Amino acid sequence: MQLIINGAIRTVEDALTLKRLLEDHLGATRGSAAAVDGEVVPRGDWQAYVLSDGQHIELLTAVQGG
């Protein structure tokens, strides 16, 4: 299936969970978070959250700032 991750179309395996996506994409989840179709998904729901084709994902991480 395809997801739009941080504005770019990417092909990923079907039934991918949000937790797997974060781990695969970033290597770790400390400091990272995700919004799916404009809604922030609580950390506790990542494991059970199965992504669907066409969803818009924003993956964010903490960077130097402020």
Added chain:
Amino acid sequence: MADDIFVIAGTEFASRLILGTGGAPSMQVVDEVVVASQTSMCTVAMRRADAGTRGSIIDVLDQRGVRILPNTAGCRTAHEAVLTAQLAREALETDWVKLEVVADERTLLPDPIELLDAAERLVAQGFTVLPYTNDDPVLARRLQQVGCVAVMPLGSPIGTGLGIHNPHNIELIVSEAQVPVILDAGIGTASDAALAMELGCDAVLLASAVTRAQQPAMMAAAMASAVQAGRLARRAGRIPRRHHAQASSPIEGMAVL
């Protein structure tokens, strides 16, 4: 000092200097300034994660044991700021947020309407909100009324290093504040940080003044000293300003020559 503990929302901090990590040329420099400043809390921003991002700012700050305060830098609307705070809460497992809602890129001045709206919504959602605000005593009062745990007025616009433009307003904010006042933005050098503390601020938040200094770690140490000196001077009580001289040596007993 043991008899002068800095507390925000029930949490004690050993240092009254809060360090922004933006602008440092490398993680090595971040690490050096964190150590040299003796800070107990540092801010971070939330941005899109690129695949392969490794060795993060979080690792550096966790290793030094400082508290991490995520910000909502770059947000222009209450909606954006609330979503960014929610993301930061999940990312860093803290409900503390430095709330920034700026009006435009040129001034980076807070948009008071959006800021107050965002603050109210975040407090309602259980966030511990520390808003970056204008040096406006009325807005500072309103932010406290909606439940912010501190107010963080600017000295001058972010990154300008112009110091404290309106010391009178900062004093006014301090004089009626029921929560800690943290001077945030505009600090250029150590004397600016000392002045903030002398005016009665509870703490200083700065980034560029240290991270973009020619010798960041040295400036971090200077800021730590300035904040301590300013705080001591405030508590000690300065002498009043006088129009005319007042001799410190006794008048009586002068020799007749």
